[in-house]
Amino acid sequence: xxxxxxxxxxxxxxxxxxxxxxxxxxxxxxxxxxxxxxxxxxxxxxxxxxxxxxxxxxxxxxxxxxxxxxxxxxxxxxxxxxxxxxxxxxxxxxxxxxxxxxxxxxxxxxxxxxxxxxxxxxxxxxxxxxxxxxxxxxxxxxxxxxxxxxxxxxxxxxxxxxxxxxxxxxxxxx
Numbered sequence: 001x002x003x004x005x006x007x008x009x010x011x012x013x014x015x016x017x018x019x020x021x022x023x024x025x026x027x028x029x030x031x032x033x034x035x036x037x038x039x040x041x042x043x044x045x046x047x048x049x050x051x052x053x054x055x056x057x058x059x060x061x062x063x064x065x066x067x068x069x070x071x072x073x074x075x076x077x078x079x080x081x082x083x084x085x086x087x088x089x090x091x092x093x094x095x096x097x098x099x100x101x102x103x104x105x106x107x108x109x110x111x112x113x114x115x116x117x118x119x120x121x122x123x124x125x126x127x128x129x130x131x132x133x134x135x136x137x138x139x140x141x142x143x144x145x146x147x148x149x150x151x152x153x154x155x156x157x158x159x160x161x162x163x164x165x166x167x168x169x170x171x172x173x174x
Contacts, residue, residue: 013060014070017077020054028095036091043088051085103134139168146171 027046031039057074064071077084087093107130117123136143150166157163164170 012070013064014073017054017057017073020050023050024054024095034091038091040088040091043091047088051088055081057081103138106130106134136168141168141171142173145173149173 024047027042027050031042034042057077061071061074061078064074066072066075087095107127110126110130117126132147133143136146146168149171153166154163157166
């Protein structure tokens with residue numbers, strides 16, 4: 001089993017878990033530029049054995065006080081184990097939900113500002129603009145460029161096909 005020395009010179013259970021989790025992220029960095037199929041094969045070969053080592057929590061959890069920081073962390077890991085190991089089932093699945101967390105961050109930050117929206121319609125309009133911006137980002141568009149393009153051309157749209165052509169997953173900047 002991998003060991004890492006803590007600040008005090010001792011190797012603790014948390015150090016072991018963090019070392020293994022860092023190893024999983026290192027494997028993901030190595031597989032980043034691979035195709036989904038190659039990433040899947042790499043995960044099967046390299047990540048599954050590390051996950052098997054990390055599953056020592058089943059033995060460790062009963063030995064740790066449940067209210068300690070480590071006990072809470074092990075409980076969280078145990079209750080989310082099926083979600084953790086899910087990413088090795090396919091090459092296109094991310095190891096974490098960081099992309100989703102980054103996408104909702106503007107909403108979390110804006111939440112306090114929205115308390116001071118003058119009207120419910122104003123708050124709704126703000127939420128709709130944020131949704132458009134994040135959808136543009138998720139589809140590889142620069143939000144300002146895409147929104148400007150859409151707002152300039154939407155009045156001339158005469159059919160459903162015209163509107164669908166403006167959607168961020170259908171539009172490419174020229």
